[in-house]
Amino acid sequence: MKHSLRMASAAAAAVAAALALSGCGGGGAESSSDTLRVAVWGVNSDIDSIKAAAKGFQEDNPDITLKFETGDCGPDYAACKTLIAGKNMPDVVVTGSWNYFDFVRDGILADLGPALEEGGYSTADFTPTVIDALSTDDGELHGVPMGFNAQSLFYNKDMFAAAGLEEPPADGSYTYDDLREWSALLTLDSAGNNAKSPSFNPDDIVQYGYYNRMAIVPPGEPGYGPVLAAFGGQTFSGDARNQCDIDSDASIEAFQYLQDLMWKDHSAITPQLEQEQPGYLRWVEGKVAMQQGSHEQVQIVAEQNPDLNYNMAALPAGAAGNATLLQIHVWGAYAGSRNLDAATKFAVYMATEGSGKQMGLIPAFQDRALGEDFAQAPGEPSNLVAAQIDPAAWPLTFVNVDPSNVWAAASGQDGFGPALESIATNKSSAADALAGICSTVDDVLAAQG
């Protein structure tokens, strides 16, 4: 009997251990009072930059141990949700503007306003467009900016010189018509004819004029978004951004412009070419004259082709004016953290005193973007301030703050994704592809509540 009991106990212990292993035990790793778990993501240099920036906090707070955990929680809200469900959420997280309001809606992030004030800072210390994008309607601030990315035009100086063209004005004082013209003149076949020449052979192109991420299937907003805004179009409208507006005349004109560059002028990278080799790599290797991209291109050039002679310019003006897209990385503190005080303190430190040189982003704190942390850092293109920092103040500049689930549903296969695929692959014109699309998308938006 005693033996049987022992056997039963052993079996019960084994089952309990297995259940705990399988996550049924109802509890994961928790921070001890002196350990702050920080969820980080990105390439190694991104993570190293965050660790380096956090050293000052560590020196000021020797009683707190920082534990950096690499994973997808931050850029991918779903990854955070699984951690929350498993009671294993880190204390501090780096979200993106693309899912920041998912976190806010679900009450995941603590209000950092009081901690910011306590540290002697205010929202006025940050780039207005950036901090405004993160503020809620009731004035709360559930995240503080690590920094931001802006879309600009990156161009190959040698190709412009060889074509006898003036370089694009750094401040964006040119138009999308100019860009189209340059793109055609910079597209060359193997005989050296440009895309405007009657002898041009579109089946034998050796140098392309332009690359936009519209060529990625399904197309990404960082590619077409700024063009859409400059033409006066947008994806959603209304105060709650819950009305589809992608079928407006201005939006159709913008998408048709991008399609024409690829398929009528043969001067831009198509989805087929993108599959063979991504357009941004073609630009880095000197096979494409211009591309629309963010500051990460600077780092890619430095790593893969440091001899590339390039510069950047602010994006051109469309019928509605100049526009660009900002993508923000946001420091947030988990509202359910046991170390909430330390977590909020750390998040605020990283966005203020510790800001700059984090993940290669443009610092949004005070004027650090103009100093050694960004604009005056070695190896940066000379037009950096005009091309990347100044456009943040343009009236049409916008931040991709639509909650990721809304965006995924509306822009994915249930929404306007197939229509954009059809435009990008030249299966139909922009007008045909987008005709009636908003009745579908509005249903999708309504289903998102």
Added chain:
Amino acid sequence: MSSRETPHPRRGILRRRSSLRTREARTGYLFVLPQVVGLVAFIGVPLVASLGYSFTHWDLIAPAPEFVGFDNWAAMLQDPRVPAVLLNTGKFILLGTTSFLLFSLIAALITYTPRRFVGVYRAIIFLPYVLSQIAVGVVWRWMFNTESGPLTVVLEAVGIRSPDWLLDPATAMTSIAIMTTWQGIGYGLTLFVAGLSGVPEPLIEAARIDGANVVQRFFHIILPLISPTVFFLTVTSLIGALQLFDPVVAMTSSSAGVAGAGGPDNSTRTIVLYMYNQLFNLSEAKSGLGYAAALAWMLAFLTFLITAIQFAVGRRTIYYEAGQQSRGRSRRRARTENTHD
């Protein structure tokens, strides 16, 4: 003196035997315990839990799931996207499973005949099977590019205009089936070669002497004898095809990740991808873990149904040699023999 005081010698032996049997049984149970615990913890508990979740609504954020009865199941039956993703999955089953079986068998027949380096050929064909589907998908995404992809080059060399493969809704699922077939052939080949090695050579020789040609020998002797292997591979590959996910994500997603996968124009969105989308990418009124769990159980029922049909058909068409037959077949044969007696 009672028998209790002086136990019968035989009874003592029996008791010792019984004690030995108990000890052996306990030892046996201890040996299987880790497996049982593993099965309970990692299969049983999640299985039961997922069924429970299918009657709840949970976005993973709320402290606990909310019981909603059959709401998720009712919503699933009314969801117009479910038939669409099932149709896509069905297309893949038709294309992927058929081509997998066919090309695996052809590869096995080619490499079964003993010749130099046959082991090397088989190893090369098997190699893709051990690779990650995501990695293979990324490589094949490039293979399908219509600018300089090998498939395009080959087609154009023989004067055929290459389709847009992954960029065209008409060919996207076919492209994925080509990739999965290429990756799976090695596994099918291995099992078919094992099956072919069980075909008695004298039987083929006798058929040859009787004048049967190659085709007749294959369809009337080899195929019936390897039918258990064909059946096994059909069942397992079909179950695998119903769970298609990784190759679709690797070959059709962009920077938007899994949320944007399944294109172009919904042509490659499978039931498992839709399940993932519902759980992680969307948050519709009926969405979340509960709806995804209901979808998972619908898929499980579907898999069970299809497999049951396969077994029912298999009973009539699969040839088992003596000693290999199923219990049902043995019982039927026994009944027949008894009736004849």
